[in-house]
Amino acid sequence: MENKPKILLVEDDENLGSALLEYLQVKGYDISHAKDGEQAYELFIESKFDLCLLDVMIPKLDGFSLADKIRKIDLDTPLIFLTAKSLGEDKLKGFDVGGDDYITKPFSADELLVRIKAILKRTYNPDEIMDGENEFKIGTFVFKSEEQKLIRQDGHEFKLTSKESALLRMLAVRKNQILDRSQALVKIWMKDDYFNARSMDVYITKLRKFLSTDENLKIINVHGKGFKLVELKGN
Numbered sequence: 001m002e003n004k005p006k007i008l009l010v011e012d013d014e015n016l017g018s019a020l021l022e023y024l025q026v027k028g029y030d031i032s033h034a035k036d037g038e039q040a041y042e043l044f045i046e047s048k049f050d051l052c053l054l055d056v057m058i059p060k061l062d063g064f065s066l067a068d069k070i071r072k073i074d075l076d077t078p079l080i081f082l083t084a085k086s087l088g089e090d091k092l093k094g095f096d097v098g099g100d101d102y103i104t105k106p107f108s109a110d111e112l113l114v115r116i117k118a119i120l121k122r123t124y125n126p127d128e129i130m131d132g133e134n135e136f137k138i139g140t141f142v143f144k145s146e147e148q149k150l151i152r153q154d155g156h157e158f159k160l161t162s163k164e165s166a167l168l169r170m171l172a173v174r175k176n177q178i179l180d181r182s183q184a185l186v187k188i189w190m191k192d193d194y195f196n197a198r199s200m201d202v203y204i205t206k207l208r209k210f211l212s213t214d215e216n217l218k219i220i221n222v223h224g225k226g227f228k229l230v231e232l233k234g235n
Contacts, residue, residue, distance in 0.1 A: 004030040005050040005120055010040040010066065011082065012058045016105075020053070023109045029116075037061025041069055049077055051120060053112075056083035056094075064097050071098040075161040076148075078119045082107075095199040098161075102195070118190050123162060136172040139214040139231055145169040150210055158210050163188055167203055171219065171229035181226035 007024060011017035012035045021033050032047065034040035036059040044052070052070070056063035067079050078100040085104070094102045101115050136143040140153040148165040150158040160168065166188045170179050181200075182192045189196040204219060204227060211217045216232040 004028055006030045006032070006048065007116070008032050008034065008040060008043060008049045008052040010034045010037070010053065010058060010063065011055045012036060013055075020109065020112075024113075024116075027113060035059075037063070037066040040066055044070055045073070050123070051078045051080065051116060053080050053082055053116075054099075056081055056085065064093060067094070067097045067099060075159065076123070078123055080112075080115060080119070091195050092198055095195065096202060122188075122190065134169075136169075138172055138175070138229070139211070139217040141211065141214065141217075143168060143172055145172075152213060160210075164203055164206060167200070168207055171207075171227065175229050175231060178222050178228050179226045184226065 005028075007029050009017065009020055009024070009031050011020060011033070017033055017035065021031050024031050032043050032049070034043050038060040040052075040054070040058075041061065054063040054066055058066075061069070063081055063083070067081075070077065070079065075098075079098060080101045080103060081094045081099050082103055083094075083105065091102050100119055103112060103115060134144065134146045136145070142151045143149070144151070145165050145168070148160040148162065150160060150168070152158070167184060170184055170187065181197070185192040185196050185200060189199065208219050211219070218230045218232065220228050220230055222228055
């Protein structure tokens with residue numbers, strides 16, 4: 001099969017790693033398997049992956065630290081954490097370092113496959129989020145959603161992640177109107193739950209920081225409903 005999605009599997013447990021490797025290969029994925037964080041990072045910088053499965057407790061460089069290094073050079077490749085820890089703070093840490101999903105051991109291979117398919121469906125087809133206009137004038141900024149660029153008046157460009165771009169696009173389409181929180185979660189994160197909501201809050205904070213040089217632009221919270229991108233006056 002040509003053009004198989006490429007997945008980097010980082011798992012130091014021999015039995016689990018071998019089982020996942022074989023299972024995902026049978027399901028049609030091109031798998032590279034690393035057994036520690038340093039080896040995984042070397043593989044990542046040498047090749048282009050469509051998704052990474054990162055065990056958190058791995059030798060040499062733990063999964064969160066590995067994700068942090070990956071995000072410094074790549075903002076968009078989806079990351080799913082595999083871990084025996086189920087504490088909420090660990091889940092939030094995973095999202096804070098740029099993770100897209102989190103699955104707690106023990107898990108079924110079928111459940112993992114469903115999550116992989118859901119993420120790849122979104123990342124392979126970003127236009128499914130919304131069709132239509134892809135360039136917006138937002139205050140003193142120009143936002144090019146297809147290129148995932150936010151361009152400031154002085155020419156400085158912010159490179160956005162796929163989620164940042166999708167979220168800003170939803171806000172821009174509804175400028176001065178309420179963006180329903182649940183709708184955004186389902187469209188971008190595929191599920192409306194507590195941890196995805198906290199993840200979205202992190203992205204909203206990042207977008208506010210990008211837009212902060214224009215004092216007439218605000219992303220405000222609308223209690224119990226969602227968010228609103230407000231342009232206070234013409235620029």
